[in-house]
């Protein structure tokens with residue numbers, strides 16, 4: 001069976017690599033020749049731990065291939081997985097132009113019966129429309145079906161999330177498509193959930209939006225904890241023993257970011273509205289998150305009465321550790337606001353600095369040395385819980401900074417340690433150490 005994967009971002013490339021890892025013959029298509037040459041050398045165009053090794057080993061075995069020649073690749077494919085981006089438009093809806101561009105290429109170039117599998121996160125109904133579109137634009141007399149197979153991987157743990165996924169969801173409208181996808185996935189030995197295409201599309205949005213809702217909920221509980229003298233870490237610990245609640249995605253912080261939760265909450269809100277329904281829980285999830293991003297900024301502004309000419313140390317800029325991705329990272333609006341306030345901003349991040357430079361302009365000092373960033377600083381903000389940040393001892397802050405005042409958006413330190421070390425420490429959902 002010849003499998004082709006279109007799109008070499010997180011979803012496409014990890015899918016291609018993992019399908020090859022379990023022994024399928026896979027060709028990954030990307031129109032960028034330079035990227036193709038790099039991937040052949042085992043260099044992934046995205047930062048994802050463990051991916052380079054899988055690319056190289058399977059390329060050397062001859063079962064994973066990379067090409068920019070989509071005409072040739074699609075012509076004799078049995079199955080084409082689509083993993084292109086579906087970024088948000090200004091109104092919150094999903095932008096499907098990349099998806100339809102691939103659909104057009106498929107319609108023009110397939111020369112045998114083919115199953116097209118959409119892995120990208122798409123609004124409910126898209127699989128139906130893409131199938132209709134391809135069928136109406138076919139150049140050759142072949143049969144095409146479209147199936148939905150949403151992706152549940154997280155950046156930073158993408159390989160494990162794919163090879164050891166909690167479930168594989170397939171949305172199909174025919175027994176033939178179901179059997180073909182089951183044959184492809186049986187090697188993964190993971191529970192397979194079979195449903196229709198629209199339900200599969202909805203499973204993806206509902207899953208991501210539920211996780212985002214959990215985070216916004218716990219962030220609000222944290223905000224109330226601060227007002228009533230409770231401690232969010234103890235509260236979540238006490239909640240998590242109930243198996244109906246669990247301990248996952250209950251970490252309070254500075255708000256969620258990334259390429260998925262912000263986009264998928266807005267897209268579901270838009271989709272519901274487009275169908276005449278206001279989805280209030282998702283609306284609240286979005287609003288709470290927007291507000292949460294500035295919680296520490298507001299507290300710090302009050303504490304210092306503005307930031308004019310202060311040296312502000314920023315520790316961590318990526319939306320979470322283990323990725324160089326800056327999309328929707330809470331650090332971005334915070335740094336912009338600090339610059340507007342006249343602060344001298346010094347940024348540390350182990351791998352996110354290059355991407356950060358493309359997102360925020362202005363006078364910013366960058367360093368991959370935490371000590372340099374903290375030295376003589378008036379205040380430090382923690383936005384990402386990288387190991388290299390959580391391993392800094394509170395004593396170091398006290399010794400290096402001019403005034404050791406820390407605003408920790410990820411609750412990296414114990415209050416007892418902050419108290420003993422003599423720093424001034426503000427975190428999320430816990431009492432201030434002043």
Ligand code: UGA
Pocket residue numbers: 121151152153154155156208211215248249250251252253254255256257258259260261319320
């Ligand atoms: C998310 C989902 O977790 C994946 O299941 C999904 O497949 C993926 O989106 C996608 O749709 O492609 P990802 O965006 O990589 O994965 O990141 P997460 O690990 O889910 O974290 C998202 C944000 O939530 C981060 O900013 C993180 O710091 C924040 N978060 C997470 C919290 O603030 N608290 C938590 O308890 C967990």
